Amino acid sequence: MSEIRHVSVAPTRTQRLAHGAAIDAHRHDDHQIVYAARGVLAITTDAGSWVAAATRAIWVPAGTTHAHQAHGELELHLVGLPATNNPLGLDEPTVLSVGPLLRELILAYTRAPHDDSPERTRLRAVLLDQLRASPQQPVHLPAPTDPRLRELCAILHADPADNRTLAALGRQVGASDRTLTRLFRRDLGMSFSQWRTQLRLYRALVLLAEGTPVTAVAHACGWSSASAFIDVFRRAFGHTPGTYR
Template sequence: MYAARGVLSVHTERGTSIVPANRVTWIPGGFTHYHRAHGSTDMRILFLPESLARLVPGKPAVFMVSDLARDILLILTGPPDRDQAARARLRRVLVDELHEAHEPPLQLPEPRDDRLRAVAQLLYEKPGDNTSLAELGQTIGASGRTLSRLFHDELGMTFYQWRTQLRIYHALVLLADGHDTTHVAHACGWSNPSSFIAAFSNLVGTTPGRYRTARS
């Protein structure tokens, strides 16, 4: 699944991924999922035959998309002006490209513990909320230390890392909707745009301004 323009949010049992136009999401057969488009989106969907699907990871993943992989995706999801043999060769090259692609840490794991799910729901509703983990714990009836341990043991990241990824996801959606960097920074909980730009660039690989300009 690839957004040639705009942003996709893709939800599976393993978590949520926000997929901007420099990434492609892979969902193997058998995984229930749903997606939503944000902004003016040109979404492309390509199915791989089982013989090739076996060569791609057996779990949902998001990959950086190379220029070659992007061109192949656009060809294979465009007008059918190539014969089947040529299309089969392009699919094989695409799989080779995905094997070499970097898999960035852009999947937000879905909490399973009820206490973590309660915290996550509060932050989904208000991603810009700067309430501490201890204060969130008081709201749901769990200690900050317990929640911190659960984030580490269940999700493999700290509360700060998880909340930062959630905020970057929200920022991608707001940028796709046309909001400027300063507005997005404050809406997502950063007190100044420079801190937001640094966090965004670290995860997405480009600045919010460049990302927004490229999508406009």
């Protein structure tokens, strides 16, 4: 990420982004909650990517260099918090579950007049209380550092439906499946199977935001049937893929 822009104060506002639009790499001295009420948002850092749709928000800690990418027409709600106010004690980007109440609080707080009125102070306090109770979600696609893993992951990024075994992919990148298994655990903190499922779910969210039919998404991302895809998607996100379309 070159030409990193520094923003001292993380804004609190509502912003719309067209499909495919991006906010270049930047960092700010405040924490920020980033929520997409419509569309799918991806945030990328040197450590990987996090993706969230309308039932998820992304916590971005102060000082984190990150870029935003819109998939589908994006209605973005940003909540800035002072670096001293970290209700969840998180020091890395994290996807959080957004229930109906927290959703309405975020929408109200980002749309309301940005003043120091008692009403706004109370609204902020309730928002932070709800944020503390928000479960963290494992919607993180970590980025590899080892050159062999980078090459393998690039192959699957280009075609998530590639169903080759780790041994077969290893022959292409010049590493044994045993070595790659160790590297996945060391570099990415998960197994090859777990990482590939995360990649496929990530890509599925993007395709759904673009209006791709569920069956087409299932096959494009490597599932053998729409029902298999729906089952994995529901277990990961608590909703069917139709919710995100």
